[in-house]
Every structure is written in C-alpha cells, then in structure tokens.
Amino acid sequence: MKAFLHNRxxxxxxxxxxxxxxxxxxxPLLSPDNxxxxxxxxxxxxxxxxLLGTTPGGQDILSQLIYGARPTLVVGLLTGAIIAVIxxxxxxxxxxxxxxxxxxxxxxxxxxLVLPGLPLLIVIKGYTSSDSLTTVVVVLSVxxxxxxxxxxxxxxxxxxxxxxxxxxxxxxxxxxxxxxxxIVPNMFGVLAANFFGAALYAVLTFAFLQFMGLANINEVAxxxxxxxxxxxxxQMLGQWVFLLLPGLCILLLGTAFGLLNFAVDEVADxxxxxx
Amino acid sequence: xxxxxxxxxxxxxxxxxxxxxxxAIPRLMPGNPIxxxxxxxxxxxxxxxxxxxAIELGLKSxxxxxxxxxxxxGHTLTGNLGYSLYSYPExxxxxxxxxxxxxxxxxxxxxxxxxxxxxxxxAIAAWRRGKPLDSALVPTGVMxxxxxxxxxxxxxxxxxxxxxxxxPVYGGSGINEGLVSFSGIGSIIDHAALxxxxxxxxxxxxxxxxxxxxxxxxxxxxxxKFARAKGLRDRVVATHYAxxxxxxxxxxxxxxxxxxxxxxxxxxxYVFDYPGVGYELFTAVLNYDYPLMQGLFLIIVIGxxxxxxxxxxxxxxxxxxxxxxxxx
Numbered sequence: 208m209k210a211f212l213h214n215r216x217x218x219x220x221x222x223x224x225x226x227x228x229x230x231x232x233x234x235p236l237l238s239p240d241n242x243x244x245x246x247x248x249x250x251x252x253x254x255x256x257x258l259l260g261t262t263p264g265g266q267d268i269l270s271q272l273i274y275g276a277r278p279t280l281v282v283g284l285l286t287g288a289i290i291a292v293i294x295x296x297x298x299x300x301x302x303x304x305x306x307x308x309x310x311x312x313x314x315x316x317x318x319x320l321v322l323p324g325l326p327l328l329i330v331i332k333g334y335t336s337s338d339s340l341t342t343v344v345v346v347l348s349v350x351x352x353x354x355x356x357x358x359x360x361x362x363x364x365x366x367x368x369x370x371x372x373x374x375x376x377x378x379x380x381x382x383x384x385x386x387x388x389x390i391v392p393n394m395f396g397v398l399a400a401n402f403f404g405a406a407l408y409a410v411l412t413f414a415f416l417q418f419m420g421l422a423n424i425n426e427v428a429x430x431x432x433x434x435x436x437x438x439x440x441x442q443m444l445g446q447w448v449f450l451l452l453p454g455l456c457i458l459l460l461g462t463a464f465g466l467l468n469f470a471v472d473e474v475a476d477x478x479x480x481x482x
Numbered sequence: 483x484x485x486x487x488x489x490x491x492x493x494x495x496x497x498x499x500x501x502x503x504x505x506a507i508p509r510l511m512p513g514n515p516i517x518x519x520x521x522x523x524x525x526x527x528x529x530x531x532x533x534x535x536a537i538e539l540g541l542k543s544x545x546x547x548x549x550x551x552x553x554x555x556g557h558t559l560t561g562n563l564g565y566s567l568y569s570y571p572e573x574x575x576x577x578x579x580x581x582x583x584x585x586x587x588x589x590x591x592x593x594x595x596x597x598x599x600x601x602x603x604x605a606i607a608a609w610r611r612g613k614p615l616d617s618a619l620v621p622t623g624v625m626x627x628x629x630x631x632x633x634x635x636x637x638x639x640x641x642x643x644x645x646x647x648x649x650p651v652y653g654g655s656g657i658n659e660g661l662v663s664f665s666g667i668g669s670i671i672d673h674a675a676l677x678x679x680x681x682x683x684x685x686x687x688x689x690x691x692x693x694x695x696x697x698x699x700x701x702x703x704x705x706x707k708f709a710r711a712k713g714l715r716d717r718v719v720a721t722h723y724a725x726x727x728x729x730x731x732x733x734x735x736x737x738x739x740x741x742x743x744x745x746x747x748x749x750x751x752y753v754f755d756y757p758g759v760g761y762e763l764f765t766a767v768l769n770y771d772y773p774l775m776q777g778l779f780l781i782i783v784i785g786x787x788x789x790x791x792x793x794x795x796x797x798x799x800x801x802x803x804x805x806x807x808x809x810x
Contacts, residue, residue, distance in 0.1 A: 465627055
C-alpha cells in the first residue's frame, strides 16, 4: 500500500479519477446550467454566460461536460466490478479447483476469448431495442471478461500448491473458503489491475457505442456528446470545442484507469519494483 | 501432438458455439426482422408476396425450431449464407467477398506495424528503465491505449484530410482508377494511409507496455545476468537473450489481434468510409439486415478461429517448453 502511495503513476491516475468522481458527484452544484436545456441560442462562442459556448442544438457545453462524467463513470466502475467478479469465478476458482471443473470453465473462457467482442456487441445491440445503462453494462460485461480470466487462472494454478494453501487444505477448510481467504488476497494486485483494465475497456466501448448511436444518445454523456458533434458536423461549423473536449475527457479518464492498471501491476510484482 | 489435437477440438467446439449463437440470438431477442422488412416493402408488396419473400429469405419457416436449426447448420456448412435483406437480391457471400480484401489489407498491415513498432519501443524502454526515454514512453503507451479510436480518427480526418488536404477524405481507392493498374495501387495506398496510421498508433500502446514489463522481468533472470557476465555485448544480450524470451506474451496478444483482423476495424472503417468488413457490419446493423449480420459475424469468428489455431501451431515452434509437452 505504501509502495502504491509512493508510485508517481498511481498517484497521477488516482488524482485524475478522484477529480472526475468529484465532478460527477457534485455535478448539480458545479454545473452552471441544465445540460438538457436547449434555449440558450445555437452555437454561441465562449462568453462569460457560457464559458465553453453552446452546442449546435443550443445546450451549454460546460454543463454537458460536467453531467457527462456521471454515466461514463458509472458504466466504467460498475462494468469493471462485474467483470472482476466473473473473472474471479471463471479464472481463480477454475484454476484452483482443477480437474473437471477447470476443464469446463476454461473451455467456456476459451470460447468467449475467441468470440469477437465488439462485433458481438454490435450484433446484440442491433437485436435488442433496450437502450438503458443496465443493458449496456450487461452487454459490456459479457463480452469483456475472457482475457483477464485466463491470466487469473494461470496465477491461481501457481498458488495452488504453495505451502500455505496446502496447510489450509490439511486443516480441512472448504474449497470456496480457501479460494476467498488464501488465494484471492495473494493475487489482489492482479485482480485490482484487471479491475482497472476492465473499467478502461468499459469507458472506451461505452463511448464508442454512443458515438455510433447504438446506445441511448439522448442521455448526456461524453460519448453521446461526440455523437451529436459528429451528427451536427460541429467541427465544420466552427464549434470544434464540442468535438474536442468530450473526447479529451474520455482520454483523460481512460488514462487514469490505464495508469492505475499499470501502477498496481508494478507494485504487486516484486520483479517490476524498482530496487 | 496431443496439444495440437486439443487445440483443434477447441476450434471445432468454438465454431459450433458461434454458429449456434448465430442461430439463437435473432430468435431470442425482441424485435423482428419480418417486421423490419414489412416496413421497408410495406407499400410495395401485398401481404402474400411479403410472406413468400420472408420464406424465400429464410426468415419465416413452417418447420419447428429444431428442424430450422439443422437446416441452418446445413446451409452454413455448405457456405449458403442467404441473401442480404437490404441489397436483395445480392448474396451475403458476395458482399463479404467484396469487403474482405480491403479489411485484410488495411487492418492486417496496421496490426503487423503496431506489433513491430510497439514491441521494439517496449524493449528499448526496458533497457533504459527510469531514464527520460522510458519515463516518456510509458505514459505515452498508456495514453495511446486510452484514446477513443473514433474520436482521434474523426479529428485526424477533419484536420489532416479535410483541412490540410494531406490525405483523401473517404473510400478505399479513387473512383476512376482501375484496381489492377499502377495508379490504382498508388491510390489504394494513398487511401489506406491515414486510417492505417491512426489504427497503428492506437494499437501499439498495449504491445509497448507489455514488452517493457516482460523484458524488465526477464532482465533480472539468471541467464541474462550470466550472458552479461560472460562479456557478451549489450546488443547481443538484448536481442538474442532478453527479447527472445520476453516476446512470448506479446506474441500471444499479436496472434489474437491477427485473428481479429477479419472483423475489421469497425470504428476506423466507419469514420473513414473504408469499404471493409467492419463498415459492412455496421451498415447491416443500421439497416436491420439480419442475414448479412449473421454472415459477417460467422466469417469473423471463422477468421479468428483459424488465426488462433495457426498461432498455436507457431507457438509450438517458438516455445520449446510446449513442444516438449511440459505445459499442461
């Protein structure tokens, strides 16, 4: 933990994430206007009334950016957490259990690994008519867990025959308990790294779905802002802030998750630690 | 041998799962292709004609679900993917055949470039660990991996192609140039340049970070220390000892990525109007063109499976430990 606090990359990532989290939580206080109001005049330039100007649809860009943090963060963190749990079951448990359980679970993992995620996602989204955030989170979780599960499985296998798990088995602890109390704490680093990796994947893919118009575009989020920017050709009309800033926010949030992912890895693996 | 056999069985199993999913998803999901079709042809066709067309397209059947499944399985295995709803009477297989070469060219070249550049930069960063170059490469790699592809592609298209006129604005080649002529090839490369550069840039970050970390891990291994102690030159140690071992995880990722070449780069192809598989898939979704969607999905899965199987075979050559059967 101390090593984590002293890691510059971890701190940079955590600061960016904390910043966006605060913005999302206090959005109603920070936001100058209602992000959905359309009665401010179209495509206004930056002014003291609208610091970043207004969209081609007449909404305040700054307010949209502030409120846009909310769904993006929710989808990122929630999907990250769900994926981490699926990976825990499919990877860690399968690796530890071995035998028939492992054979079945890792075959399922291998099947999901080669099913192309993005096309599958688009096909599923093409068939469902539901646009809710829940659908997005479910679809993202189902398509995004396989790679990490395979990594966790090999880690769990290497921990299976260590003396401390051996001892727990001897003392008659139940399998599920051994996994949760002995294996998982020992691979906390990899699990945490996977969580951040999954959150990064979710943020980018959610934005992508919205940009393509495959998720609810009437909800204010960075991805849907980009959809409207593209749809209204904002850059052609000179309002390129509308195209630039939401993407930059996604990039920054993604970088935060990426840095945390990298830093956790660095801290957890003694061979990567700086001497 | 047993390893290869197991991989091959997995290939068959996954292929079957994919075909079955392809059959099941449209039947499980709400929303109905026949309705979508009725909307399109509603004014022009009588209900009886519509019903006949639905049967012709395989959307409606008098068989029960089990029989339908086996009919579907048979058709798929014999390469009969049906007709596109949107561009009827064009066959799904024709559309796929036309878009596949574009995708393989653009995405294939970018994937290989990203692997080569990313891996080299990663190895260099590991050797210069903690030095300015490394400190710059790591966050760059993280940021490249966190860049929304569609966003950076839209920006690149607007500024570099539209504003500065450095690249063509859309398409796979000029309209009037023959594809086989010399100017045709030039035009194809010209059109692939900007999407290719964008795609390469956003995909190389992952290779860079993975190679850097694996190389650092390998560098602390005894055999590397020994090679250095022997007095071998750094360059030899770096390429023949460290990189040869560190590249294995990167190669796994690369093999997986090669498989996904067939799925195209949906984002990039969409933004640049590039006539590949990803573009077709997206159009199919927009037009509720279910047979085309299914056919494309199937082709993508087959591509991934074959590439993965070939990668597994190659892996046997690269890693003697697998060849000896030491890995379970």
